[in-house]
Amino acid sequence: MGRYVLRRLLQMAFVLLGATFLVFAMVYALPGDPLAGKCGERPCSAEYVRAETERLHLDDPLPVQYGHYLKGLAQGDFGTTASGDDVLDEIKRTYPVTLRLGTIAIIFVAIVGVGAGIIAGVRRNGLFDRVSLAGTLFVISLPIFVIGTTMQYFLGIKMGLFPVTATNGSWGQLIMPGMAVGSLSLAYATRITRTSVAENLRADFVRTARAKGMPEHRVVGIHTMRNSMIPIITFLGTEFGSLLGGAIVTEGIFNIPGVGGLVFRAIALREGALVVGVATFLILIFLVVSLIIDLMYAVLDPRIRYE
Structure with missing residues (x-):
């Protein structure tokens, strides 16, 4: 039983990686600017755009962004919204x-x-x-x-x-x-x-x-x-x-x-x-x-x- 549970846990880890990568990739592929509308009707300032782009790693390719997400997930961090909510x-x-x-x-x-x-x-x-x-x-x-x-x-x-x-x-x-x-x-x-x-x-x-x-x-x-x-x-x-x-x-x-x-x-x-x-x-x-x-x-x- 113990070996079976261990084997299933390893399988679950691979399933988790595959499923989360698919979700992450689909969100990444959505058209449009992810920062659009975050400042209301006014356009966001260049400083805000620069800071959010760096915080969310928006300029990085998909594998790098996903790597940052997994690093935070391993520490119990599921991410933060654009408004700063956990x-x-x-x-x-x-x-x-x-x-x-x-x-x-x-x-x-x-x-x-x-x-x-x-x-x-x-x-x-x-x-x-x-x-x-x-x-x-x-x-x-x-x-x-x-x-x-x-x-x-x-x-x-x-x-x-x-x-x-x-x-x-x-x-x-x-x-x-x-x-x-x-x-x-x-x-x-x-x-x-x-x-x-x-x-x-x-x-x-x-x-x-x-x-x-x-x-x-x-x-x-x-x-x-x-x-x-x-x-x-x-x-x-x-x-x-x-x-x-x-x-x-x-x-x-x-x-x-x-x-x-x-x-x-x-x-x-x-x-x-x-x-x-x-x-x-x-x-x-x-x-x-x-x-x-x-x-x-x-x-x-x-x-x-x-x-």
Whole structure:
């Protein structure tokens, strides 16, 4: 296990280097002057332009700029914006809101989506199974902004069950946005769970357990579910990693002060350091989540061993 973790950490280092270089290169390739508009309507002074060009290494070629960025990153410096704000401070300010949003969404998906998938898989070709397949197909076909605005109108404005916006990012205000951003994941989770459970119910070990007289709730709850959890955990973990990357559309609809809105504003204002810094942080989060998922495989299935 230790050698496997070490090997994965080395792989993560190369992935981090490759992904951050691509993001850095794309920001570097954007047309226009990165200092344009930094002084308002007035043109920036020559002294300011000279100082910012030197501070941001704008005259250096791309590999040299990326080398300076990696040097700062190794020291825990994610960079500073053109206004002098520390990128890591901006992430610390907005990321707790996104973390709460992603947590609510993945809990919603795990309880409702996986639960519905289990029932549909056990009662395959039944009424619930057919309704769930049709319902999930309908949800998958809808864009997220349609789902978000529809929930906002009916659940927030008409019924008054939830706040319409989430301006302070509290747990209560994020319930409806969490359900909205998790709706697509819920549909896929239901389908994956249904398929996995239905396949394992036809496996030889399930027939053997039933032939031994084992109660049906133990056959489904222990034998079937334990062997069905690997694809489900893989999907949930990957989706959670994606949700932790922010949801620009959903955060915009519900006016959520999260990292998605931060990235959107950074792109609009051409804050390259902020875009690259946030992207680097999100890549790190996703890599850690992926490692945790892989390590959980051996817990779920004792047949899996890491050599």
